Amino acid sequence: MREVSSSDGGSGMARRASARVWPLAVTMLALAWWPYAAIAAAALSFAAYTEWWPLAAPLMFLATGVTVAATRPTALPGHAVRPDDEPELAALVDTVARHLGFEGPLLVRITPDPCAALARIRVGGVRTCVLVLGLPLLRTLTEAQLAAVVAHELAHERHTRRPGAAVLHFARDTLGACLDSPFRRRLIPFAPRLLRASQPSAWQAETAADADAARVAGTTATADALRHTHTLAALFHGPATDWWCALEQTGRRPEDFYDALDIALKNPYVARRAADRVAQDDAFDPYATDDHPPLASRVAALPPADGAAAVFRAVPVSLRTAADVEDWCVERLGSDMGVTLDGLWEEHRAHLTGDVPACVPVRLLDMDPDELRRQVDDLVEDPDLRTATGRAAPAEALAAALEALDDGSWPSLADRCDGRIRTAPPLARPELRRDTFRAAVVCGLEGVLRGAGWTSTVRWLGTVLTAPDGRVVDLDALVTGALAGADTTALRALLADARTQEPA
Structure with a gap:
């Protein structure tokens, strides 16, 4: 009898996992879409027994929407990064891509928030991957930690090539969105059970990408990157957003927003509060909609690896166009936060139409702390x-x-x-x-x-x-x-x- 190698065993497990993923994905999509299917069936039944002309307008509206969505050009996210302008960042991304065997066109873009993601879009008719990196990450992560973040995102391209993985992710997002509406939540009573059943597969994709990151940048750098990105995101989307919006509501805009963010993160009370927020968010997942395992579990699951740590330095990547990028991000934040926060949409629209003067620049680090606190208290x-x-x-x-x-x-x-x-x-x-x-x-x-x-x-x-x-x-x-x-x-x-x- 032929011995079963580890790769054979891994392939067998992958096939069994794929066989389990497809039924779950199809069932979740069927549950999420059955109200629409029921409405469509009722409309078709009505047309079959009467006349088709009442359906002409809805069908034309649907066809127009589909056509516009299919032909609309996809906007590239973030601020463009050209290799000639940022050779250090380009070299780091290229080194990580080579270690992972990543092939194909890859663009790098910088966004104002502390996010990291890999998007697939068509640029000039060519299927292209776009690596999105948040400016707060570039300012505070060391090269080794940033390499771990980049490796994690590029590894997703390999782990999600299988159609089953992409379909499962889409099905979970679609079904999870249904839980936002009380009416639709009642129509799909089995949604939480299906989301819990499919969550381990989603988590496995994240831990597999973490393992690849550890092999590229080292276990220590990967663990530090995971902790830092989670803490930074909690601070950015919590207190830092409050600072920004509290000032913008009074006609001011913090021009040193990112400097203040960096300094605040170094304060032990702020860092502990952000870490506590991360732990609370990890524990709060009543419907199993989170595709990422808890931070502690991800760190514990990292394999021991030295990676190519010697290739990367223990200092942040130097950005030659840092001033221009920060100016763009600050301007973009003023647009994004005005749209997304409740109660500020009318003010933001007034800014767009020119009905009110532009915000006055102010320095957060020079403000009286009690004044900043009062502004935030008025907002929250x-x-x-x-x-x-x-x-x-x-x-x-x-x-x-x-x-x-x-x-x-x-x-x-x-x-x-x-x-x-x-x-x-x-x-x-x-x-x-x-x-x-x-x-x-x-x-x-x-x-x-x-x-x-x-x-x-x-x-x-x-x-x-x-x-x-x-x-x-x-x-x-x-x-x-x-x-x-x-x-x-x-x-x-x-x-x-x-x-x-x-x-x-």
Whole structure:
């Protein structure tokens, strides 16, 4: 009998995985599209027994939409990177591509946000891969870490060449989008079960790309790159977005946005808050729609490898056109954030039509921290404990919230803080209640402590405070721990201190 080699075994596992992927993908697409199929069947049945002319207008509208979508040129994402302008970045990408055996046209583009992706589009009729790299990554990752990020994205091209992998990804995205609508969610009761069944295959594609990245750049650099990109994304899409939008709402634009982002990330309180946010997001996946495994799992699954670490330096890639790229990214951010944030669309449209003057440049690093905090507080609407508890005094409302945490009735208090929780997807409600209650208690405690003379410790976080006696307390971490352990001792001690320190 012929011995079965490891490659034979791997091929066998791949065939079994592919055989399992196709039925899952087809079933998910059938479930996602069955309401449309039912409507189409009803329309065809109506036409079969009456006349076809009532369907002429919808069919023409559909045909026009399909034709426009098929013939519309695809816009390239991001800012173009030419090898002659950025030889160091081009050399790094070329080195990684050679190590992976990547072939075919490859363009590199830079975007304002900390993303990394590989897109496939047609440029001049030629199927081309476009590597998208975020400017925050290029500014802060070392060459070895950036090589790991590039290798991960280029490896996806190889791992997703099989039709089954691409179809599974499309089916998961399509079915997951259906869960956003309560009506459609009721029409597809088995969606969560199918998404959970298909999630391991999606995760396997990510860990396989991580393994390739480790073989190219080394395990240590890959692990550091994974942690850094997740932390940076949490900071960018959380507090940093609040800074930007709070200032733009008052007609100002931070010209040193990326410098402030770099400095904020080096602060231990900010880095820990971002890492906690990453862990919370990883744990919150009620419908198994996340195609990426939790960060800790990805790091633990990396194979031991030295890679080509000696080829890459421990410093960021030098961009010759850094000033021009940053100016483009800042301008692009002003457009993107104005469109995507609720409540700012009208202002953004006014900017486009020229009805209001352009934003005034301002430096974040030169701003008074309390002014920045007030601007962010005006933008972000925090839950109000006083309304939810029926207590007029902030300290009394906070004491009532701590009593609710002690007796276990805090979920109902969270529902009163935010009425939208009751209409949220059932599996998402527990985490939403936890987030709402934590935010309400943190906001209430911050107000009470500031009234007792506590001051800001960190420019970037309004909930890290310094007491009159010099103690530093991270309120978010304190409330999170109290909620996890159902222990209000530390919070009650702070409230008692605040009451004794209140000015007469």
